[in-house]
Structure formats: C-alpha cells, structure tokens
Amino acid sequence: MAYEVAVQSFFDSQIDWKRSPASDQNLFPDFVVKKVSELVGFGLQEPEPLDVHTEAGTRLSPQEFHSQLHQNSEELRLIDVRNTFEYDVGHFDGAIDPGMTHTAQWPRFVKDNIQDLRGRTVMLYCTGGIRCEKASAYLRRRLKDLGDSSTPVFQLEGGIHRYLEAFPDGGHFQGANFVFDKRAQMRSGSASVVGRCSECSSPWDTHHGGRVCAVCRALVLVCDACDATSSGEYWCPEHSEMKGIYHHFLDRFSAEELQLQAGALQSCLAKEVGTRKKNRRNTLRKKLMQVEARLAFLTDGAGASPAPPIRRCRACERPYSECPGSCWGFWRHSAAE
Ligand SMILES: [Zn+2]
Ligand SMILES: [Zn+2]
Ligand SMILES: [Zn+2]
Incomplete structure (x- = not known):
C-alpha cells in the first residue's frame, strides 16, 4: 500500500492497480519505476503522436465485454493484440491471432486487414489493458485516414487480468493468461489446456525460457518429452521456413x-x-x-574434428542442464542470483 501511494504521487495521476496473489519470492528482481515517453513501442513515424486519451477505442468493463461477445457474431472481429506465444497458451473463444512476435508488428496487421475490419464491430483485448490503448488508437487513426469514423472499436478495460477476476470460471476465455514475470501465467478456474507442443501437437501450455526461436528468441511451446530428444533449437511460426537452416549455435x-x-x-x-x-x-x-x-x-585444419559440444540454452547460453528455464525476458534472475 505504501508503494501504491508513492507511485501514485510520483506520476500525479489515477492508476488502475491490478493485484494478484503470489508466493513471497521476489517476482521482479530488476524492478524499477520510471517515466518514459512511449510505452508499448510501435516504432511509428506518425506526423502527430497518438493520443490515447482521445483516440483509443471505447473501454468496456469485463461484464460489458462479455455480453458484447454474445452479439452479432458474424459481424464481430475479436482480436488478440498480444504475441502469438501468449495467444498460444490461452485466448478468448474465436479470437483472431495477428501472428505477432512483438508489438511493433501491429501496424502490419492493420494494413493487411483494414478492409475486412471496416464496418464490423472490432473488439480488442490484451493482458492488462495497456497494449490495447495504443493498438486501438492506431487502428482508429488508420480508419479515419479512410474517412471511416463509424466502425466501432472496443477494448477490454483491465485486460484478461480483470476479466478473469470478474469471471473466475474463465467465461469465454480458454486456458491461461500469460504474464511476463515469474508467475508466468494466471489460470482461470476451468484451466483447460489450449496450448499444443509445436513438435508433437500434444496438449502443453508451459513456456520454458530455454525453448525459444533460434532466430528471434520468441518463446516456442515445446513439451518436456520432445525437448529431451531435441538439439535444443526451435523456430517460431514467423521463422518456420528457416527450420533446419538457421541455427544459433x-x-x-x-x-x-x-x-x-x-x-x-x-x-x-x-x-x-x-x-x-x-x-x-x-x-x-x-x-x-x-x-x-x-x-x-x-x-583451415586448425579446427579439425571438433569435440561434440554440449547443448546450451539459446536464451542464457549456459549449459542447458544448468539453465533454470526462467532465463527469458522478465523471468530472468538478477545477476546476483
Ligand atoms: Zn512434444
Ligand atoms: Zn522467430
Ligand atoms: Zn537458459
């Protein structure tokens, strides 16, 4: 609580806090608070910066979002604005996966799909509602470029996090909500496994920091059984055609x-x-x-018949047997550990 008060006064604005239970381990070892000019970078060259206050979509509460999902399903375009590796372990029924490995690919999806989105009811959601602010503002600006200010664009306020609080049995959300800290995921009550191992297609929804794309390091779902017999290199959907051609080690x-x-x-x-x-x-x-x-x-002769090297982790480069699996992104242990 003292922390919330301090952050609140630092930013001098109302903050929508989300709370979630955790064990007493330190979930954010590298935690810092700072003011940044851009959160959720799209790498955009906009003549006018996006203003989420005036340009973002209409925010729906979890209950409103839930009932909106029941309406005009033919005309609905429900879009998951997270990355594919997040969508893979859990998503709303019938949601579109834009196929992103990072947020900066959203403009590409919008460009390719804007004609299909025009005149439909567009509903966006993400983990905690932050990415939607930017994503919806960007989409609405591109619609406006086409003279379209009537296509409704909605977004889930507070994201999947708030939705699962309001619908503890999962509601229309299937599987787990991937989070970027060491909690790794938040589960709904029904807790069905929607993820599939990318190698053998068996049900699997646990990401491992050492099982990432050899090219871009996006997480790839691979089950323990497949991983045990693998060389340790994987390829995300975006880089699937480089399978067996592009290796990190x-x-x-x-x-x-x-x-x-x-x-x-x-x-x-x-x-x-x-x-x-x-x-x-x-x-x-x-x-x-x-x-x-x-x-x-x-x-050259110098390096003839190399000793077969041991398997190393693509993310942390340690011998794989020593990799804790939490070496990826925000899961990383602090250097002291
Ligand atoms: Zn498998
Ligand atoms: Zn990749
Ligand atoms: Zn590792």
Whole structure:
C-alpha cells in the first residue's frame, strides 16, 4: 500500500492497480519505476503522436465485454493484440491471432486487414489493458485516414487480468493468461489446456525460457518429452521456413553440414525480395557470414574434428542442464542470483 501511494504521487495521476496473489519470492528482481515517453513501442513515424486519451477505442468493463461477445457474431472481429506465444497458451473463444512476435508488428496487421475490419464491430483485448490503448488508437487513426469514423472499436478495460477476476470460471476465455514475470501465467478456474507442443501437437501450455526461436528468441511451446530428444533449437511460426537452416549455435556442425546450411541460406536469401523483407535479408546475410567464417575455421585444419559440444540454452547460453528455464525476458534472475 505504501508503494501504491508513492507511485501514485510520483506520476500525479489515477492508476488502475491490478493485484494478484503470489508466493513471497521476489517476482521482479530488476524492478524499477520510471517515466518514459512511449510505452508499448510501435516504432511509428506518425506526423502527430497518438493520443490515447482521445483516440483509443471505447473501454468496456469485463461484464460489458462479455455480453458484447454474445452479439452479432458474424459481424464481430475479436482480436488478440498480444504475441502469438501468449495467444498460444490461452485466448478468448474465436479470437483472431495477428501472428505477432512483438508489438511493433501491429501496424502490419492493420494494413493487411483494414478492409475486412471496416464496418464490423472490432473488439480488442490484451493482458492488462495497456497494449490495447495504443493498438486501438492506431487502428482508429488508420480508419479515419479512410474517412471511416463509424466502425466501432472496443477494448477490454483491465485486460484478461480483470476479466478473469470478474469471471473466475474463465467465461469465454480458454486456458491461461500469460504474464511476463515469474508467475508466468494466471489460470482461470476451468484451466483447460489450449496450448499444443509445436513438435508433437500434444496438449502443453508451459513456456520454458530455454525453448525459444533460434532466430528471434520468441518463446516456442515445446513439451518436456520432445525437448529431451531435441538439439535444443526451435523456430517460431514467423521463422518456420528457416527450420533446419538457421541455427544459433554453429559449433556442433561438421564442415559438410555447414556447407549444406550455407547453400540453403543462400537460396532462402534469394527468395526474400521487397522492402518488407529487408530485416529478414539482413538476418540471413549475417548468419551466412557466420557459417562461412566457421567453415573457413574448420577447413583451415586448425579446427579439425571438433569435440561434440554440449547443448546450451539459446536464451542464457549456459549449459542447458544448468539453465533454470526462467532465463527469458522478465523471468530472468538478477545477476546476483
Ligand atoms: Zn512434444
Ligand atoms: Zn522467430
Ligand atoms: Zn537458459
């Protein structure tokens, strides 16, 4: 409570606090409070900065959101504005996953889908209601660019967090609410498992900090059984075509294997054309250079027949057997630990 009072006076504005029970372990070891110019970065080049106070969608309470979900289902576009790895472990019935690995991809989704959204009832939700503020303001501005100020855009106030408080049995929400601290997830009463292992498709909804995309480090759902027999490298949906081609750790491959990877990377690179693919071309080029450098090292004679290296964690780079699994993002232990 003392903390809430202090933060309240620091920011000099009303704060919508969300509380959730936890054990006495320190959930936020790197916790700091600061004023920032932009929360939820979209990396936008807007001539006028988005003003969430005047441009965000209409905020609905959990009860209002719940009853809105029962109306005109044909005309409803219910969109999950979180990342795919969050959607994967739990989401509202019938929600659209925009396929994002980070928030900055929202503008791309809006651009590709705005014609379908026009004239429908658009409903957005996220973890705690923060991302929706920006996402709805951005969407409404793009609709306005098209002369459309009548498409209703709603957002769930307080996010899934508040909804699960109001509907402890889960209501229309299935599975778990992924959170970025060491609680890892909040479950509804029904607690059905909606996640699937990306390797074997069996029900699985526990993320592990060491099971991440080799390319972008987004969390990938992989069950313990599959992970036990894996090389430890995975690929998110966005980078699925780089499976078996792009690896983070190169020291476990022979010269022959690296030769094949270099060829595959080159043909991958040739397919990625257009301005949108610029980042991806850079990523592929960088990896190709690393593969070629490693090849040169091996064929030099100096690095002949390397000892097979032990499996390491992609996120923390420690030997995998020593990785606590909480090394990813905000789960990370503080350096002192
Ligand atoms: Zn599996
Ligand atoms: Zn990825
Ligand atoms: Zn790790």
